[in-house]
Amino acid sequence: MTTSRDPQAGTAPLGVPAGTSTLGVLAEAVLPDGRALLLRAAAPGDAPAMIEVIHAAFAARPLLGARPDALSETAASVTQALLAGTGYLVTVDGRPAGAVLVSQDGAALRLGRVSVHPSFQRLGVASFMVRALLEVMAQRGAGQVTLRARREYPQLRRFWEAHGFRAIGEEGNCWVLFRTLPVVAEIPDADAMRALGRALAPLLRAGDLVIASGDLGAGKTTLTQGLGEGLGVDGPVISPTFVLARVHRSLVGGPALVHADAYRLGGFAELEDLDLEESLADSVTVVEWGAGVAEALAPERLEVDLRRGLDPADETRWVFLTSRGRWRRDELAAAVASLEETA
Numbered sequence: 001m002t003t004s005r006d007p008q009a010g011t012a013p014l015g016v017p018a019g020t021s022t023l024g025v026l027a028e029a030v031l032p033d034g035r036a037l038l039l040r041a042a043a044p045g046d047a048p049a050m051i052e053v054i055h056a057a058f059a060a061r062p063l064l065g066a067r068p069d070a071l072s073e074t075a076a077s078v079t080q081a082l083l084a085g086t087g088y089l090v091t092v093d094g095r096p097a098g099a100v101l102v103s104q105d106g107a108a109l110r111l112g113r114v115s116v117h118p119s120f121q122r123l124g125v126a127s128f129m130v131r132a133l134l135e136v137m138a139q140r141g142a143g144q145v146t147l148r149a150r151r152e153y154p155q156l157r158r159f160w161e162a163h164g165f166r167a168i169g170e171e172g173n174c175w176v177l178f179r180t181l182p183v184v185a186e187i188p189d190a191d192a193m194r195a196l197g198r199a200l201a202p203l204l205r206a207g208d209l210v211i212a213s214g215d216l217g218a219g220k221t222t223l224t225q226g227l228g229e230g231l232g233v234d235g236p237v238i239s240p241t242f243v244l245a246r247v248h249r250s251l252v253g254g255p256a257l258v259h260a261d262a263y264r265l266g267g268f269a270e271l272e273d274l275d276l277e278e279s280l281a282d283s284v285t286v287v288e289w290g291a292g293v294a295e296a297l298a299p300e301r302l303e304v305d306l307r308r309g310l311d312p313a314d315e316t317r318w319v320f321l322t323s324r325g326r327w328r329r330d331e332l333a334a335a336v337a338s339l340e341e342t343a
Contacts, residue, residue, distance in 0.1 A: 027132035042087035057115035064152035108144035197226020206255035211290035214306030300325025
């Protein structure tokens with residue numbers, strides 16, 4: 001995964017998938033001061049660097065309750081953890097800045113020893129590491145992630161909740177936090193993007209909200225064209241950038257498709273001016289560039305985040321599908337799998 005965005009600059013998830021190789025750089029960003037921020041898979045030889053980060057991070061926390069077990073980790077124990085599971089290392093201009101170990105937890109993956117060196121805290125490194133790592137896991141087919149957060153540090157729980165986790169129980173003096181990962185589709189061209197829209201259309205009904213976000217030219221309108229074809233609405237479905245919203249009536253007795261564009265809007269107040277709420281109950285509403293703007297339209301929504309690579313000649317896109325409501329992950333995965341069956 002690669003990106004050149006400032007990790008403190010925006011709300012969209014960081015990282016653009018760049019293949020599924022086990023080793024090598026998985027995500028990149030640039031800090032406000034110009035330094036390069038990289039996430040890569042860790043090898044056993046990285047254990048000393050990871051110990052440096054883990055020990056420094058956990059030692060810097062206020063001592064509340066028992067001494068953290070992380071301070072008892074050694075290069076040998078981290079090496080063993082890497083051999084038994086997976087680990088990731090974040091560097092800033094080549095210096096170790098962040099670390100995390102990953103192990104199996106039943107059907108889920110368990111994050112452990114999540115650490116940012118004190119020298120690199122308050123720069124957005126932790127959020128970059130977590131968001132990019134979750135995307136890597138989703139791209140590789142993982143469906144669930146868990147972790148533990150000590151109850152003495154409620155700010156840690158708030159951090160993880162901001163990244164989509166929720167408490168599901170307790171282990172000792174820790175909360176157990178959990179989240180479901182997006183379903184990821186690798187889309188080679190525009191025809192396949194429209195096919196993805198057609199595959200998702202049967203999962204939509206009147207009252208549904210779809211928020212489509214991502215890079216400029218990543219294929220949001222193309223995906224919506226496929227949704228329109230699958231829903232059987234009149235066309236053509238084209239970008240509503242300059243008219244802000246278009247209504248496409250059903251030709252088959254189903255819900256209309258309301259296609260809106262929030263790119264030029266300053267916030268939810270301006271979106272309200274489009275009166276989308278008036279048609280929401282009877283239509284499938286798709287809002288392009290809707291992240292951070294359109295969520296208040298409905299309590300449930302399907303979030304679609306589209307990414308493109310850095311090579312403008314490469315048409316490959318990665319689409320992250322996240323249910324914020326009634327859609328089950330397995331039905332979203334089945335829709336994506338159907339593309340492979342027809343390819």
